[in-house]
Amino acid sequence: MIKNKTFEYYCFFDVDETVTQNKTLFDFYYFALNKKYGRLIGQIIAFKQNILLKLFSKFGASRETINQLYCHFYKGWNESDLAEIASAWIELKMKNPQHFFRPEILNEITKHKNRNAGIVFVSGSPEILIEQIARHLGAHHVIATKLIVKDGHFTGNNALPTVIGEGKARRIKKFCAEKDFHCLNKCHAYGDHISDASMLSIVGHPSAIVKDKKFKCFAQARKWRIIEVK
Template structure:
C-alpha cells in the first residue's frame, strides 16, 4: 500500500517571514527601477493606502499589482532575488520557529506548501531558501514576457482554504492529517480546515480562537 503524504500549509507574510513581502518588495523595486526619492515616497504612500479599512483585501490586492504593468517578468524576478538577498544579509527576515517547523515537516516526509497573496518575484526565493515543495501565490497575467497589470488568480483570505482543499483532495490525504500555520484572521478558514492548526504571532482574534479550540501556537520569532 502506498503511503500518502500529509500536507503542511504555511501562510507567508508575518507567519513564515516577519514582513509584508509585497509592500516591502515594492519599496525596493521603486528604487531599483530608478524612481526619484520624491516619486518613491508618493508611490509608496499610494500603495499603502490600499490597506485602508473598508477596501476589500482582494480588491486592494488587484489594484496593487496594476503597478507592475509594462515591466518584464524576468526583470522583476531579478529585482526580487536582489531584494531577498539584501534581507538575508541584514537578517531577521524569517521567523525561525516557523522556518524550523517547515523544515521539520520536510524531514518527516510531509509535503510543504506556501500560500501567499504575494507574487512569484517575492515568493520564489522564499520558497527556495525555506525548502518548501510548492508555492501557491497570486498570479499575474503575462503577455510576451511582460506583466499586463491584471490578476488571473488571487490568494487572499478564503482562496487559501479553497486551494488547500483542492490540494488535499488531489493528494488523496485526510485533512485531519494535515497541518496549517497562519497569523491573521484571514487565515482562519485555512486553519480550521486541517487537523493540526498552528496560530502564529500575537493577533488577538486568532489567539482567542486558538485558545478556545486548543490549537498549537508559535510566537513567530525573527532570527
C-alpha cells in the first residue's frame, strides 16, 4: 500500500457487505478455526462460540461489543500464524472474486483511482485481515481494528478507539489531520448500514449501498447517493 503520495481527495469505503458481499469478520474467523484446529474441532469451537454470540445479541449487545468478542477469540494466537492464515484466506477468495466482491463497488474504486483519489478501507474487522483485501484491490490505506500483540501473541484485546459507528468518523478525521488534508467536503464515503451514518455524514459525497428498504429511506431522507445491490 502507498503510504506517502499526494491525492486530489480521499474515498472511504466500509468493507463488510460494501466492498465484499459478506461479513469478512465472521467468514475469516471460521476459516481460521478450521486451519488452526482442523475442520471437526474448528466447527465444535465455532458452534460453542456462536451460542455465546447469540446470547449477547439476544440481550441487546451492540455491534461494537460483538466485534470485541471476536477479537477476544484470538487470544493466545500467534501473530505470524494468523498472518499466514489471512494470506491463505484471501488467496482462496481471489479464485472466485465475483462471488466475494461487489462489482458495483469495484467499479467505483477504479473510477476514483483514475481520478487520483486515495482509496481508504475503513472497517471494524481486524487490520491483519483488511490489509490483505486492500493489497489485492490496490487500496492505499487501511483504518481497521488493531489487535494488541504481546511477545508475538494476541492478548485478546484491541486498540481503542474502535472503528465502528461514531468511531469510524473519528478515525477518518484523525487520518485526514495526519495527512494535513482539510477538505472532507471533497471526499467520498461508501457504507451499507445505518451504523455507517456518521462516516457518511462527514464527507461531501456520501453513497449508501442499499439492500433493504429501511436504509434506503434513511439515505433518501438525507439526499445521499444510493447504489442498490442484491
